[in-house]
Amino acid sequence: MTDPTPVTPELLHELVLLASRSPSPHNTQPWSPRVVDGGIEVAIVPSRTLPAGDPTFRDVIMSLGAWIESVSIGAAEVGYAIDVEVLPALSQLDSLPVRGPADADRPVFRVTLTPTSPDAASAAGAAQLPDAAFAPGTFSSDDVRERRVYRGALVGRPDVFSNLDSLQLPPWLSVRSLDDRAMRQLSTLGIAFTASRATIANELLHWLRLDPRHPRYGLDGMTDEMLVMPRPLARIAAPFTRTARLRDPVVALAGPVARFLEGLGRDAPLPTGVPDEPGAPTHHVLVANSRAAGIDDILSITEAMDSRIGVTEPHALEAGRVLQRLWLHAHRQGVAISPHSELIDSPAAHGALRKRLGLSRSDVALSVFSAGVAQARQVPRSPRLTDSSTQ
Ligand SMILES: Cc1cc2nc3c(=O)[nH]c(=O)nc-3n(C[C@H](O)[C@H](O)[C@H](O)COP(=O)(O)O)c2cc1C
Incomplete structure (x- = not known):
């Protein structure tokens, strides 16, 4: 068995771009992802939270969950499974300021990728998320890009x-x-x-x-x-x-x-x-x-x-x-x-x-x-x- 090719920063950036299509309350996009060695760390942007409307951070955290799911879908398309390490800062949001930029030193979770198929390396090398056929219950990156909320009839x-x-x-x-x-x-x-x-x-x-x-x-x-x-x-x-x-x-x-x-x-x-x-x-x-x-x-x-x-x-x-x-x-x-x-x-x-x-x-x-x-x-x-x- 050959060693899997390391996950490239290009692939991780591609996944971050895909996940930016995730839903968030008022379309605040409260995530601040940073590509680090072999993975992605995500911190919360205080000025993109809703201290009055979402004081418990319920919707912010749910949107971060949606973000993770989007990464997971994109990664699966190129043959990777994701591991999510939840970090202590996720449970200490009360100390988050009400405004200002994200603190990159206080990420709330880290995502890493593990290959699930021998094709993973070659697909990842292309750093593009291709269209693919999927079993029921699984989704494609196109679904992530095309999904949208509709507030009319x-x-x-x-x-x-x-x-x-x-x-x-x-x-x-x-x-x-x-x-x-x-x-x-x-x-x-x-x-x-x-x-x-x-x-x-x-x-x-x-x-x-x-x-x-x-x-x-x-x-x-x-x-x-x-x-x-x-x-x-x-x-x-x-x-x-x-x-x-x-x-x-x-x-x-x-x-x-x-x-x-x-x-x-x-x-x-x-x-x-x-x-x-x-x-x-x-x-x-x-x-x-x-x-x-x-x-x-x-x-x-x-x-x-x-x-x-x-x-x-x-x-x-x-x-x-x-x-x-x-x-x-x-x-x-x-x-x-x-x-x-x-x-x-x-x-x-x-x-x-x-x-x-x-x-x-x-x-x-x-x-x-x-x-x-x-x-x-x-x-x-x-x-x-x-x-x-x-x-
Ligand atoms: C946890 C959560 C709660 C939301 N709550 C509302 C809501 O109460 N009313 C609403 O109109 N949209 C709500 N949205 C939808 C967002 O406004 C929407 O995702 C965002 O504007 C981006 O639009 P899109 O999902 O069509 O890409 C919510 C989204 C999330 C993730």
Whole structure:
């Protein structure tokens, strides 16, 4: 047997570029990867976290998990498996500053590659990720590049999430379904929560790019096109997202109105026994069971409680990998995803969601998303910081 050819920096850079297409909250792209000897170390960029909207780092960590899954998919195409070493800094995010650049000396995980086939070396030498045929349940780098979120009208395809066997979810993760009526009501409640908290609303507005003249329009954040906003409305709204003088009074005015609506919504019972309309999007909740995850000894319970997510950070990272697989699974079948984190972020919506799903104390809802066929000729592509590099 010949020694495997070492993994080249070119291949690692290629994988980093591919993984930059991973989803992240508000398209913040909170990862800062660094190619090191034989592997990739990733640190978190403090200024790309969401201290108001994601104080527990749940969504940041899940997006890092999606990033890892993207690397894994690209690496598998050229015959490598990945090893992920979770580093202590992942469980010490409370000490992360709220702004500023990544600290390369505090990576949160390290990825290394091990060859799985004799062809690995030659494929890696080309440093290109070729198209390949894959078994069901596995994905290609094209899937990673082409997957996208769609926030417009979706027509549900209930079959897509009815059998997830091929995705090999770990036993402590499950995907529950939520009915359309409950989803709509809880989403409204969640949006009212976001709008009524000035810090969360301001943070969201900071990541909106509603006009192509925004200096970061092609780099990060959410554009008018991604939000499926009519252009005239986007152009009127754009200055309010950028100038504090305009933004602050609007946020201040929206607060009490949203708080009033939130009060109304909190007291409204969820309708029961109403079947979904034909064609309604389907809605799904990724749930972790902390007991099944083995978080039942005193030490790990303490870790899970310290993490504030409800599961330990390494578990949240793993859940992010699964989330990416779920979204790619949908993409493979022509179905787009529309995430709705507001159902978890708003305590009132979260409580009602838990009740609706009959979650137990050891269950933790990590992600809520809708799925369906996008009713659009073209689903807009979200920008990335790496877009100037060839992809
Ligand atoms: C953990 C996580 C939570 C997210 N939550 C939301 C959400 O609540 N609402 C939303 O519209 N998009 C949400 N997104 C989607 C991102 O906004 C989206 O991935 C990003 O804008 C990039 O777009 P793309 O996925 O189409 O490439 C979430 C993504 C991740 C990874």
